[in-house]
Amino acid sequence: MKVSAPGAARIWQPLRERGFRRLWTGQTLSDLANWLDFVAISTLIVYAWGHGPAEMALYSACVGLPWVVIGPWASVRVRRFRGKTILILCDALRAVIVFVMVWADSLPVLLALVFLKMSVSSVFDPVRQQAVKGLVGAERLAQATSLSGISANLTKIVGPMLGGISALWLGQAAPFVIGASLYALSAAMLAGLPRWGTEARRAERGRGGALRQAIAHLKGRPLLRAGMVYMGLTYALIFVYDNLFAVLAKDAGLREEGFALLIGCVGAGSVAGAIAAGYWDGWRHRPIVRMAQAGLLSGLVLALAGLSGLGWLPANLPGWLLGAALIGYCGSQAAVPFGYLMQTETTEDTIAPMSSLASAVQTSSMLIAPFIGAAAATYWSPGGVFLAAGFVMLTVGGIVWTRGAAPGGKAAFSATEAREKRLTL
Numbered sequence: 001m002k003v004s005a006p007g008a009a010r011i012w013q014p015l016r017e018r019g020f021r022r023l024w025t026g027q028t029l030s031d032l033a034n035w036l037d038f039v040a041i042s043t044l045i046v047y048a049w050g051h052g053p054a055e056m057a058l059y060s061a062c063v064g065l066p067w068v069v070i071g072p073w074a075s076v077r078v079r080r081f082r083g084k085t086i087l088i089l090c091d092a093l094r095a096v097i098v099f100v101m102v103w104a105d106s107l108p109v110l111l112a113l114v115f116l117k118m119s120v121s122s123v124f125d126p127v128r129q130q131a132v133k134g135l136v137g138a139e140r141l142a143q144a145t146s147l148s149g150i151s152a153n154l155t156k157i158v159g160p161m162l163g164g165i166s167a168l169w170l171g172q173a174a175p176f177v178i179g180a181s182l183y184a185l186s187a188a189m190l191a192g193l194p195r196w197g198t199e200a201r202r203a204e205r206g207r208g209g210a211l212r213q214a215i216a217h218l219k220g221r222p223l224l225r226a227g228m229v230y231m232g233l234t235y236a237l238i239f240v241y242d243n244l245f246a247v248l249a250k251d252a253g254l255r256e257e258g259f260a261l262l263i264g265c266v267g268a269g270s271v272a273g274a275i276a277a278g279y280w281d282g283w284r285h286r287p288i289v290r291m292a293q294a295g296l297l298s299g300l301v302l303a304l305a306g307l308s309g310l311g312w313l314p315a316n317l318p319g320w321l322l323g324a325a326l327i328g329y330c331g332s333q334a335a336v337p338f339g340y341l342m343q344t345e346t347t348e349d350t351i352a353p354m355s356s357l358a359s360a361v362q363t364s365s366m367l368i369a370p371f372i373g374a375a376a377a378t379y380w381s382p383g384g385v386f387l388a389a390g391f392v393m394l395t396v397g398g399i400v401w402t403r404g405a406a407p408g409g410k411a412a413f414s415a416t417e418a419r420e421k422r423l424t425l
Contacts, residue, residue, distance in 0.1 A: 009388040011278035014072060014144040019194045024144075027128060027188040028151040030091055033182035034121065037098060040175035043123050057370070062115040066367035067359045069279070071122030074234050075356035079349075083127045083134070084193045085207035091190065095183035100111035102173045126355040133343050133351050134196025145339040146278025149332050151271035166223065189421040197346075198294045214353035217346065224345040226400070227288050228358050231338050233396055234295065238331075240376075241302070251367040252315040260319070269328025276329075277336035286398065289335035295397030298330035301388030307385025353402025369416040 014020045045051045045059060060099070078086050097117045104110040136144040166174040218225055241248075249259045283290035301323045307313040308320075338358075346354050376385045 001387070011146060011275065012300065014136050014140045014147060017136060017140075019196075022189055022192050023128070023131050023135060024147055025093070026087070026186040028155065029182045029186035029189065030067070030094070030124070031151050031155040032159050032162075033094070033098070033179040034185070035155050036163040036166075036179040036182065037101065037175045037294045039160045039163040040172065041101075041114065042109065043167065044104075044172070046106065049107060056105075056335065058111060060370070061113065061367060062111045063118050064209070064363045066115060066119040066122045067363040069354075070119040071126065071356040072117075072353065073362050074123045075126045075352045076122060078127070079352065083131055083196065083384060084190065086127045087124060087131065087193070090120050090127075091187035092134070092184045093120045094124075094256075095180045095187065098176050098183065099180035101176045102267065122356065125359065126352040128226065128411070129339075129342065129355040130348065130352045131193070131196060133346075135349060138344070141343045142281040142284045142336075142340050143278045146274050146336050146344060148339065149274030149336045150271060152276055153267065153328075153332060154268070156268035167311065184238050214350045216298045216356065217350045218354065221294075221345045223288060223356070224341060227291065227338050227345075228361055228398055229360065230291060230295075230396065231334070232361040232365070234334060234393070236365035236369050237393055238391045239365050240373035241368050241382075241385055242373075244373055244377050244382040244385055247377065248305065248309040248386055249320070251382055252320070254258060254306075254315065254317065258317050258320070261321060265321045265324035266328040269325035269330075273329035274326070274336055275330025275332060282338055287341045288387060289290075291334040292335045292397045292401040294330040294333035295393050295403055296343075296401065298327055298398055299390045299393030299395075301326050301330070301390070302386050302393060304333045306383045306387030307388055308386070309386060311383075312380065349382045379389075 041059065042056070096115055097120070099115055101110065101113050104113060132141070132148065134143050140299065162178075163175040166178055218228075225386055246259055246261070249262060254262070277290075304313065305320075305323055308315045342351070342355060342358065373385055376388070
């Protein structure tokens with residue numbers, strides 16, 4: 001009889017497996033490198049070169065577009081190669097690209113390098129998802145997904161901070177040099193990964209039709225379809241209001257130092273949410289229900305923030321800090337179950353293209369949603385945008401929750417649980 005480990009110990013269990021330990025360490029190094037140059041690039045564009053919102057919008061487009069147009073296509077093309085080789089090559093390429101940014105002397109050159117870097121990242125992430133599935137047992141997938149969330153969210157806090165400090169102390173080129181070094185270290189760590197999959201399966205993957213196979217797979221997975229649509233709507237709403245956060249805080253009467261604390265609380269809440277998802281994993285039998293519950297809570301917080309921005313509720317810093325932490329917490333409470341859903345509702349052959357497709361759906365709204373939010377804020381107000389976003393989130397979360405969290409209702413859940421049991425055997 002298998003005895004379950006306590007929650008605090010269970011969350012770290014995937015790290016006992018040497019392959020996943022190396023993968024997670026490499027992922028953490030590359031995640032940190034991903035965010036290290038964020039402040040440096042923004043500083044170059046706005047402060048050093050004197051550009052404004054239009055150029056920053058172009059920067060955002062260069063960050064998001066590869067996930068929409070490159071990722072799904074490339075994830076199919078690289079399936080014939082060993083996943084380990086792809087991961088190492090991606091890190092090596094990103095190390096070179098980021099290092100070359102040291103000599104970028106104009107906006108077009110810098111944006112071209114950013115586009116190249118994000119194109120490589122759009123290949124790296126689906127293969128990493130495939131590696132998690134191949135290196136971790138089914139019974140530990142929830143904890144492995146949680147650990148990946150902890151890495152992603154913690155580096156979002158630490159990376160920009162280290163980038164800013166290194167640029168201040170060591171010069172503008174320092175974040176790029178350090179970031180390139182971190183990618184190189186990640187490649188070295190990933191070189192020790194064991195193989196997953198088989199040569200025969202890789203040969204099969206190279207025959208084509210992979211994207212059609214993934215779409216056919218998606219048609220037979222109502223929970224996965226519901227999860228992808230739900231996360232797509234969630235990200236669209238996030239991109240609508242995200243750029244208005246600073247304006248809303250100012251309208252509510254918060255000072256600059258208060259806004260900085262808000263951003264820190266969002267990051268801290270995200271880390272806490274990922275840890276909690278790995279500690280209490282009862283949601284794994286019905287992951288999309290937890291995603292809907294997180295949406296309901298975040299929708300309520302957004303609506304209250306909007307009312308405060310409109311002046312209909314009193315604004316106080318402790319309340320805003322709590323709300324910011326809850327938004328971050330709810331984000332992870334939705335993202336970790338969705339990552340687990342992606343792992344359990346796909347096969348080794350479909351995980352990479354499905355992951356790319358999910359990223360494309362989530363990121364595509366980045367190309368238009370911020371402009372919709374800005375136009376709505378001009379016509380109405382930032383508080384009104386937050387209030388409307390909260391209402392939509394409450395509505396969508398409520399519908400998903402009350403309908404049994406998927407088109408198939410309880411039957412879909414029982415099918416998912418049956419698959420999970422077969423994977424565990």
